[in-house]
Amino acid sequence: xxxxxxxxxxxxxxxxxxxxxxxxxxxxxxxxxxxxxxxxxxxxxxxxxxxxxxxxxxxxxxxxxxxxxxxxxxxxxxxxxxxxxxxxxxxxxxxxxxxxxxxxxxxxxxxxxxxxxxxxxxxxxxxxxxxxxxxxxxxxxxxxxxxxxxxxxxxxxxxxxxxxxxxxxxxxxxxxxxxxxxxxxxxxxxxxxxxxxxxxxxxxxxxxxxxxxxxxxx
Numbered sequence: 001x002x003x004x005x006x007x008x009x010x011x012x013x014x015x016x017x018x019x020x021x022x023x024x025x026x027x028x029x030x031x032x033x034x035x036x037x038x039x040x041x042x043x044x045x046x047x048x049x050x051x052x053x054x055x056x057x058x059x060x061x062x063x064x065x066x067x068x069x070x071x072x073x074x075x076x077x078x079x080x081x082x083x084x085x086x087x088x089x090x091x092x093x094x095x096x097x098x099x100x101x102x103x104x105x106x107x108x109x110x111x112x113x114x115x116x117x118x119x120x121x122x123x124x125x126x127x128x129x130x131x132x133x134x135x136x137x138x139x140x141x142x143x144x145x146x147x148x149x150x151x152x153x154x155x156x157x158x159x160x161x162x163x164x165x166x167x168x169x170x171x172x173x174x175x176x177x178x179x180x181x182x183x184x185x186x187x188x189x190x191x192x193x194x195x196x197x198x199x200x201x202x203x204x205x206x207x208x209x210x211x212x213x214x215x216x217x218x
Contacts, residue, residue, distance in 0.1 A: 007071025046100025
């Protein structure tokens with residue numbers, strides 16, 4: 001199985017990459033900065049539209065069985081409503097968390113179509129749930145709500161050509177983004193997400209689930 005994971009150089013993305021490498025899968029990871037030495041790595045800055053054609057060219061004629069759109073940013077943690085949330089922060093957040101997901105799927109659509117049972121997993125967040133709206137973190141929450149909506153619409157459009165799409169909340173994970181007080185460790189998150197990705201098929205396309213399989217209200 002060939003897997004591509006965006007933002008695979010740290011956090012949840014790195015955990016997923018290491019999990020699949022250990023399982024003997026072929027894994028391509030993307031990062032926007034300096035690339036790790038070991039493994040198959042590709043440069044991708046989700047804020048740069050010019051990077052997506054280069055990604056597609058680098059993977060020309062390579063079937064992708066599983067595309068994990070993991071890369072994301074959370075720049076507005078702890079910001080104050082009265083003084084925070086500058087326009088540039090909103091632009092970057094949506095460029096990475098929403099537009100970047102769409103452009104990645106669009107660029108790699110031919111690669112997905114080459115696979116036998118292709119799947120796209122979008123890492124979103126329960127923080128984007130409109131049913132759970134406690135305030136603050138406006139840009140991050142809005143972007144994750146949009147990413148979930150995007151995944152659902154992609155599921156509808158890609159189902160007729162045999163591509164399943166799911167949206168997944170990884171949980172509050174002890175990573176650099178989640179912080180040391182988060183609920184679960186990285187290993188539990190990765191194990192759960194990998195199980196959910198393994199279950200994803202056309203019968204389950206459009207699902208919005210937590211890492212442990214609980215439906216997320218959106």
